Every structure is written in C-alpha cells, then in structure tokens.
C-alpha cells in the first residue's frame with residue numbers, strides 16, 4: 001500500500017473526527033443549558049449508559065467495546081466540564097484505587113477532592129462541597145467494605161452508579177525484600193495478599209493503615225518498611241515497585257459506588273440495578289419471606305450481605321442488590337411485599353448495571 005495515500009486518508013478522517021467532536025460538544029452544551037433550566041443534573045448516568053449501549057450495538061469492530069467506552073468516557077467528560085467541572089470526593093489520599101475508580105467513571109475533566117476517611121466522602125457530598133462521592137464497597141477476594149455499608153444505612157444520599165476496577169497489588173519499598181520488617185497497607189489489601197505475604201515475607205509484621213496510598217507515603221520514610229499498593233501510588237510518591245501482581249487471585253476486582261444527592265433515573269432494557277437495606281422481624285420464616293418477595297417475581301438478587309444493626313445486640317440489617325430499577329412495576333410490587341415482612345426497608349439507589 002502507498003504510505004502517502006494512506007496518510008492522506010488518515011488526515012482527512014482526522015479532520016472529520018475533529019469537526020464532529022466539536023459539533024457534538026456544541027450540541028451537548030445546548031442540552032446542558034436546557035437541563036440547567038429544567039433543574040436536571042449535569043451528570044446523568046442513565047443517559048450515558050444508554051449511549052454506551054447504543055455505541056456497542058453500532059460498533060462492528062475491530063475497535064473493542066471497552067476501548068470505545070474509554071474514548072467516549074473522555075468525550076462525555078469534556079462535555080460535562082463545559083457546563084461545570086464536577087467536584088468528586090473520594091477515599092484519598094491521591095493515587096488510591098478509589099481515585100482510579102473516580103477517573104474511570106468521570107474521566108479526566110473533574111476536580112478531585114481526596115478525603116481521609118470513608119465518612120468524610122459522605123459528609124463532603126451531604127454538605128454540597130462535592131457533587132459526587134466515590135467509595136469502595138466490595139472486593140471479589142476480600143468481601144465487603146464494612147465501613148461503607150454502615151454509612152449507606154445511615155445516609156440520605158443515593159447510589160447513582162457503580163464502577164468495577166481490576167486490582168493489581170504491588171509490593172512497594174525502598175529496601176530489598178530481605179531487609180523488610182514491616183508491611184503497611186489497608187486491611188483489605190493485606191487480606192487480598194495473605195498467601196503471598198506468608199510465602200515471601202513470613203517474618204514481617206503486618207500493619208493496617210487508612211489507605212494504600214498513605215502506606216506508600218509512609219514506607220518511603222522508614223527503614224525496613226514496605227507497602228502494598230497500586231503501581232499508580234508507587235509512581236505518584238516515587239517509591240520503587242519490588243513485585244507486581246502479588247494478590248492471591250488474578251481475577252481480583254473491587255466494586256466502587258458513586259453517591260450523590262439525587263437519585264438516578266431508569267436506563268431500561270434490564271440495564272439497572274437496585275440496592276436496598278432491610279431489617280426483618282424476629283420470627284420464623286421472616287428472611288425467607290423477604291427473599292421470596294423478589295424470587296417469586298423472577299427478580300434476580302445478585303447480592304445479600306448482613307451487618308449488625310448497631311442499634312440492638314443480635315439485630316441485623318440485610319443489604320441486597322437486585323436487577324431492576326426502583327420505579328419498575330415489578331420491583332415496586334416486590335418492595336410492597338417486603339415492607340409487609342420487614343420492620344425497615346430503605347432504598348439506597350438504582351443505577352446502571354455497568355459491568
């Protein structure tokens with residue numbers, strides 16, 4: 001093939017792409033103005049998911065769906081920022097996995113607001129200092145993030161989106177493996193690397209701290225100290241990576257939630273998930289009746305997790321995820337039954353069931 005000819009064609013395509021990008025940006029800017037008038041939020045995850053689903057159907061390849069999503073994620077990020085840069089609070093400090101999840105959801109065009117603890121993320125959104133908050137909720141190896149569950153039970157904020165992020169942990173230190181006496185990290189990360197640590201650093205003390213990024217920062221300052229964290233945190237704080245991929249399972253994925261002041265609308269086409277929390281009466285068959293409210297209608301329950309209610313000893317809250325939107329007739333009917341069987345039923349949010 002003639003190189004010059006191909007390059008000429010590529011240049012033409014680029015001209016078209018740039019023109020189209022600008023046209024899209026201008027149109028979406030008009031939408032933003034109309035939305036401001038109608039009192040609708042800048043960020044509408046249900047609309048974005050519909051766009052992504054439509055793009056996937058249009059795409060004939062060779063472009064991979066995940067790549068298309070990433071490219072469009074940035075285009076939409078720029079569009080949102082044209083109205084106003086969204087302020088995103090997340091479990092910090094900088095370069096945590098939660099920051100990566102925030103960028104995966106919102107793109108680069110955001111104002112990042114790292115917070116020290118999970119409750120601080122909720123407070124920042126509740127006070128209106130941040131537009132949205134991002135928190136970890138569960139990991140495929142280590143299970144639930146209990147602090148996040150407890151906060152969800154208390155808050156009036158709603159879950160508006162979920163983000164799955166593959167997690168690859170690294171051992172990060174300025175000192176060689178033989179010299180390491182302490183490994184610092186978030187409890188979840190230590191649990192996810194339990195077998196690796198037992199094999200490679202059996203004598204090292206394991207110390208829990210608030211975040212993986214915080215552990216990296218500390219480890220840079222103290223002799224014999226190592227941290228478990230992501231490569232991004234190691235790079236950001238300038239501490240060398242000694243070993244990569246040290247999590248016990250290669251399919252290690254964390255699910256994050258985006259919380260906001262307003263609920264998210266329906267995506268439709270079975271593309272939504274609903275999270276709720278309920279508390280059952282102390283009687284025979286109460287939990288079964290609660291579960292049947294969904295199963296008898298063919299509603300798929302994708303998760304159930306119990307936590308102490310923190311009100312009374314041996315009193316529990318059940319956190320469940322089901323497929324469907326709170327406004328779906330079937331879900332509403334199930335919730336009516338659930339309310340008959342339960343002391344408390346609280347809607348935590350409905351959002352696109354993004355993979």
Ligand SMILES: C=C(O[C@@H]1C=C(C(=O)O)C=C[C@H]1O)C(=O)O
Pocket residue numbers: 028029031032035042043044045047048051075076077079080
């Ligand atoms: C332009 C809009 O605002 C935002 C930007 C979108 C886009 O760039 O396509 C889509 C949804 C919203 O999060 C809209 O709601 O249509």
